[in-house]
Amino acid sequence: MPAFGFFALFAVLPMLLVIYLSFTAWDGLGTPALNGGENWSRLLEDSEARASVWRTLVLMVVSWLVQTPIALLIGVWAAGKQRSRAVLSSIFFLPLLLSTAAIALLWQALLEPNFGAFVGGPLFLGDPDIALYTVVLVISWQFIPFHTLLYQGAARAVPPSLYEAATIDGASRVSKFRHITLPQLRYTIVTSSVLMLVGSLTTFDTVLILTNGGPGTATRILPLHMYITGFSGFEMGYASAIAVVLVVLGTALSLAVMRWSGFRQMTSQQEGS
Amino acid sequence: MKSRPNWPAGIFALVWLAIVVGPLLYLVTVSLRSRAEYLGKSVWAMPDALSLDNYVTVLTGGFGQYLLNNVIVTVATVAIVVLVTVPAAYAVVRNTSPFVQRGFTLLLMGLAIPAQATIIPVYLMITRMQLYDTLTAIILPTAAFALPVAMLVLVNSLRDVPRELYEAQAIDGAGPMRVLVSLVLPLARPAIMTVVVYTALNAWNGFLFPLVLTQSESSRVLTLGLWDFQGQFGTNVPALLAAVTLSVLPIFAVYLIGRRFLLSGLTAGFGK
Numbered sequence: 346m347p348a349f350g351f352f353a354l355f356a357v358l359p360m361l362l363v364i365y366l367s368f369t370a371w372d373g374l375g376t377p378a379l380n381g382g383e384n385w386s387r388l389l390e391d392s393e394a395r396a397s398v399w400r401t402l403v404l405m406v407v408s409w410l411v412q413t414p415i416a417l418l419i420g421v422w423a424a425g426k427q428r429s430r431a432v433l434s435s436i437f438f439l440p441l442l443l444s445t446a447a448i449a450l451l452w453q454a455l456l457e458p459n460f461g462a463f464v465g466g467p468l469f470l471g472d473p474d475i476a477l478y479t480v481v482l483v484i485s486w487q488f489i490p491f492h493t494l495l496y497q498g499a500a501r502a503v504p505p506s507l508y509e510a511a512t513i514d515g516a517s518r519v520s521k522f523r524h525i526t527l528p529q530l531r532y533t534i535v536t537s538s539v540l541m542l543v544g545s546l547t548t549f550d551t552v553l554i555l556t557n558g559g560p561g562t563a564t565r566i567l568p569l570h571m572y573i574t575g576f577s578g579f580e581m582g583y584a585s586a587i588a589v590v591l592v593v594l595g596t597a598l599s600l601a602v603m604r605w606s607g608f609r610q611m612t613s614q615q616e617g618s
Numbered sequence: 619m620k621s622r623p624n625w626p627a628g629i630f631a632l633v634w635l636a637i638v639v640g641p642l643l644y645l646v647t648v649s650l651r652s653r654a655e656y657l658g659k660s661v662w663a664m665p666d667a668l669s670l671d672n673y674v675t676v677l678t679g680g681f682g683q684y685l686l687n688n689v690i691v692t693v694a695t696v697a698i699v700v701l702v703t704v705p706a707a708y709a710v711v712r713n714t715s716p717f718v719q720r721g722f723t724l725l726l727m728g729l730a731i732p733a734q735a736t737i738i739p740v741y742l743m744i745t746r747m748q749l750y751d752t753l754t755a756i757i758l759p760t761a762a763f764a765l766p767v768a769m770l771v772l773v774n775s776l777r778d779v780p781r782e783l784y785e786a787q788a789i790d791g792a793g794p795m796r797v798l799v800s801l802v803l804p805l806a807r808p809a810i811m812t813v814v815v816y817t818a819l820n821a822w823n824g825f826l827f828p829l830v831l832t833q834s835e836s837s838r839v840l841t842l843g844l845w846d847f848q849g850q851f852g853t854n855v856p857a858l859l860a861a862v863t864l865s866v867l868p869i870f871a872v873y874l875i876g877r878r879f880l881l882s883g884l885t886a887g888f889g890k
Contacts, residue, residue: 355762362739444823446841547732550825568734588735
């Protein structure tokens with residue numbers, strides 16, 4: 346089975362290796378040397394690491410709060426059969442074609458304080474108080490189209506008979522949305538949320554290009570902190586410990602969202618049927 | 619059934635249209651301006667004349683090499699993923715041995731592994747394999763991390779094939795290889811297209827693996843090339859945006875040709 350072997354080599358083996366490396370001192374060039382739990386005790390004391398975890402959480406929560414309602418509304422709207430909606434939704438989709446590097450550079454130019462599109466506006470990327478939120482906006486611009494597609498597909502699968510019955514009962518548009526659309530899209534909301542949260546947890550290239558963690562360390566989120574520690578600071582062992590934290594956070598997060606939302610029950614029902 | 623127009627939603631959609639299209643319009647118009655005009659006039663004012671100078675600057679600045687590297691990486695990654703996953707997915711659907719099934723479960727767990735977290739060991743492995751700073755160094759891990767989604771899509775689609783079709787082939791005396799070529803390939807074609815699109819888009823836009831695993835200009839891909847242009851051109855934003863526009867054009871052309879596959883490809887595997 347070449348597929349499993351190949352995957353094991355580049356994904357499973359590295360997972361085990363990263364745990365091993367987190368107990369070593371390694372500069373990226375020589376041979377990793379075991380140094381016991383040194384990296385881990387250091388990580389517990391590291392206020393910069395703690396701050397970057399906090400920034401990551403803020404980024405995750407705010408991204409979710411911004412993206413979910415917009416993607417949901419546009420997705421449901423775009424699921425309609427009108428021709429204009431079909432045309433518009435194919436335009437909405439365009440940001441997905443751009444690479445993260447392209448998007449980050451484009452927004453950097455747009456937000457440039459002297460010659461950009463918002464001259465005289467706030468220092469979007471230069472003000473430590475708002476830089477992180479600017480990053481959220483750029484990420485949202487990039488990923489809302491993807492989540493819109495998910496919601497659009499799911500909204501099309503809602504049985505029309507439900508809406509017809511509600512119309513006969515004289516239900517308003519808002520109450521139809523609340524009592525039919527939202528419950529029917531429940532599992533899509535979970536899927537989309539898991540993808541969104543894990544995505545924000547591992548956001549890396551956007552921030553690297555847009556701000557490189559700055560101003561100061563205002564946007565230095567956990568994956569970037571790991572990268573800078575490992576590949577600029579040549580402390581690969583310590584960076585590995587940070588990487589392990591990243592994996593644990595990601596796994597815990599996915600499990601929590603799935604359990605809390607009853608996603609598990611849904612999969613088991615499907616298997617049973 | 620839907621009779622009343624939904625005004626608030628329509629207005630909201632138009633606002634969103636502006637948010638999506640505005641930056642893209644900015645990208646193209648600024649890339650067509652001379653540098654003096656960029657520095658001297660408001661960005662939203664009509665330009666005096668459109669100039670292609672920025673594009674010339676970019677195209678003579680190594681862009682062709684980056685583009686070629688990107689094409690090589692993308693094609694090779696897609697080829698590996700398809701060659702490896704199609705027989706594997708067939709095996710998962712038809713072979714009930716616990717080894718195969720457990721392997722598949724393991725592979726699905728890979729959906730949750732963030733590539734960032736493995737980048738340090740991958741770097742260690744690639745340097746030990748003497749592959750550092752080659753295109754192969756990008757291709758191998760990129761393909762490996764594309765496998766879980768590709769397998770999910772293919773297995774789901776092959777599970778829908780009626781059992782009788784396989785049995786009829788077996789009665790005719792067809793070996794696994796013949797079944798694969800004459801039955802699985804044609805039936806799974808839409809799913810394979812999805813895998814191709816998804817993998818290609820990821821490989822084309824990849825950033826982390828090229829960043830960490832290559833160094834020299836001869837093995838640089840487009841995304842890194844863009845980042846490098848940022849340093850090279852300094853404040854020459856129009857030239858930088860011309861480079862960004864050029865990097866988008868190939869994928870935009872593919873989008874126009876294969877829109878249907880692209881859209882289904884991006885949402886496939888995540889189901890309802």
